[in-house]
Amino acid sequence: MKTTIKTIGKFSNKEVTIGAWLANKRSSGKIAFLQLRDGTGFIQGVVVKAEVGEELFQKAKSLTQESSLYVSGIVREDERAPSGFELTVTSIDIIHQAEGYPITPKEHGTEFLMDHRHLWLRSKRQHAVMKIRNEIIRATYEFFNDNGFVKVDPPILTGSAPEGTSELFATNYFDEEAYLSQSGQLYMEAAAMALGRVFSFGPTFRAEKSKTRRHLIEFWMIEPEMAFVQFEENLEIQEQFVSFIVKSVLANCQLELRVLGRDLDKLAKVQTPFPRITYDEAILFLTNNGFNDIKWGDDFGAPHETAIAKHYDQPVFITHYPTQLKPFYMQPDANREEVVLCADLIAPEGYGEIIGGSERIHHYELLRKNIEKHQLSNEAYQWYLQLRQYGSVPHSGFGLGLERTVAWIAGVEHVRETIPFPRLLNRLYP
Incomplete structure (x- = not known):
């Protein structure tokens, strides 16, 4: 089922697919957390190595900021999430791998941000x-x-x-x-x-x-x-x-x-x-x-x-x-x-x-x-x-x-x- 982040709550415990960009990510040895955005909102995608296998886990870890993707996963309720939901990722299809995105999570000056x-x-x-x-x-x-x-x-x-x-x-x-x-x-x-x-x-x-x-x-x-x-x-x-x-x-x-x-x-x-x-x-x-x-x-x-x-x-x-x-x-x-x-x-x-x-x-x-x-x-x-x-x-x-x-x-x-x-x-x- 293809949907958007804004309406993802309608599909609790169901598998959905969203088109998204990777806003940020962090990972450990066993779990990768993907901060995804699609224009309608933001959601966290969780990639668990033991559930998805080595190949998909490494694909998730290699994603670069602002790469575009199709992400599929199971919608889970999570009170800690701003939207109340997160996505347990089951597959990732990379549309475009972005390289060298200039606005990183670090602090930037106003003029730099206005230029970009x-x-x-x-x-x-x-x-x-x-x-x-x-x-x-x-x-x-x-x-x-x-x-x-x-x-x-x-x-x-x-x-x-x-x-x-x-x-x-x-x-x-x-x-x-x-x-x-x-x-x-x-x-x-x-x-x-x-x-x-x-x-x-x-x-x-x-x-x-x-x-x-x-x-x-x-x-x-x-x-x-x-x-x-x-x-x-x-x-x-x-x-x-x-x-x-x-x-x-x-x-x-x-x-x-x-x-x-x-x-x-x-x-x-x-x-x-x-x-x-x-x-x-x-x-x-x-x-x-x-x-x-x-x-x-x-x-x-x-x-x-x-x-x-x-x-x-x-x-x-x-x-x-x-x-x-x-x-x-x-x-x-x-x-x-x-x-x-x-x-x-x-x-x-x-x-x-x-x-x-x-x-x-x-x-x-x-x-x-x-x-x-x-x-x-x-x-x-x-x-x-x-x-x-x-x-x-x-x-x-x-x-x-x-x-x-x-x-x-x-x-x-x-x-x-x-x-x-x-x-x-x-x-x-x-």
């Missing part, structure tokens, strides 16, 4: 991170599909930028200039006026010269936009979404979280509603906790966000930022026009902002004035302005950065481990 990212992905730790990433993606589609959202795909090549062009990659688009998208938001607003509630899930690009553990040049964003939804309801949807994906990972990735040594109690504390503080309250908190140089109108950096997050044991919203700090499309507070109806969601444990969102301006004249104030092209944004001319309604949206969210939920320190092939300031290979 195409192979590093095979490790147990990276496998766990990618499985958690996949679960977050799966749960994202489930959440939005179950809540009446329609998936819409905005363009990656754009003629304008939602937040200015200073951090965009420009490219020649025949006889005009185009940019790699830093956000699909503006297009999603158009889609929301047609379909009500929509979301996109795709790659975005920021030409930001940052080397921090929170930044990537290319990353994936989940961007919902919702017609007839105002500021408070927008926050409620955000916290419901984040709570849902955390619960999904806890329910479906227990093994992977244990591999990574994640503190599950901290994730279990992620319950709605999330705490909220205003920008004003955040400034006061920071000045009372040693940040004497920060003043109203300053943006928050990583140390500020970390200090605020440490005060809570779950994600916290910081709301009502100064208008001057935020993009041109955000709706001002009707009672206080120097701040906008926006919020950043800060993850616990120092992982920083994972969501930025706001109510959008829906009055034509106010948006037109903001476009002029920010010295943006009226011509480039004419289509965006027209959304406010034909049946404009209050609407809101947000963007969640997938990689930062994976890093937080998985407990991984650097976002470079949360995407299969990271693009960093100094890295375009492999």
